[in-house]
Amino acid sequence: MMKAKNTQSLILIIALLIAAGATLVFAESKPYVYAETRTYDEEELGIRQESLYNERDTYPAQGYKTTLEPGESERFQRSFENSPPLVPHDLTGMLPLGREPICLDCHMPEEAVSMGATPLPKSHFVELGTGTDLNGKLDGDRYNCLQCHVTQNRISPPIANLFKGEFRSEDSRHRSNLLSILNEGVEAD
Ligand code: HEC
């Protein structure tokens, strides 16, 4: 019994020695060539090619950007139900957005119909945290439109996007109704 165990151990040790030797020979005959090292500073990381530190006048600079003026462009289907719609028209001359974003000239509900623009939805005139109706005054959190509404560039995406939005009605592909469904499923006294 004892003898068999010792023989087994001996075979194992020999096998290990042979393996280690083979590795050494292999390592010596084929030294690993390190690729030339290059360091990247944080401005170069990621897919975006513009500074990460300044958003003020930033347009996505790559790819084809629309030159169609408001009134000439075509609205995109919403990305998913109640997502912020993408801006389909050119923004040249509209930035930076100040205290009175030029967007309001066309998108305030009273102007939108005559301009053919989509009116700001009710949700933008309510303090969402408290539900307070601001009686037609735009909520302070809504002034920086481009924080949520972005333009689209025609590019070849480096990573394919397989996301598919879900819509519960045909209408919701083109209009939002966030305020009326916000408390859906919530039971409150
Ligand atoms: C001169 C009027 C005008 C100005 C200024 C303007 N828009 Fe528009 N906007 C339109 C019109 C008109 C449309 C509808 C598409 C079209 O006809 O080109 C539209 C469409 C949109 C849409 C898509 C709405 C939907 O239902 O899909 C968004 C989002 C939008 N604009 C955001 C903005 C933002 C943000 C600004 C300011 C940076 C702005 N717009 C400035 C007129 C304007």
Ligand code: HEC
């Ligand atoms: C904090 C994010 C945010 C900001 C800032 C914001 N929006 Fe929106 N917007 C949304 C979301 C989310 C929706 C869709 C859900 C809803 O109706 O609230 C929307 C919907 C819209 C719609 C479509 C309305 C409809 O009936 O389908 C328009 C037009 C619009 N916004 C324009 C603007 C403009 C112009 C500004 C700047 C004055 C602005 N938004 C600021 C998030 C934002």
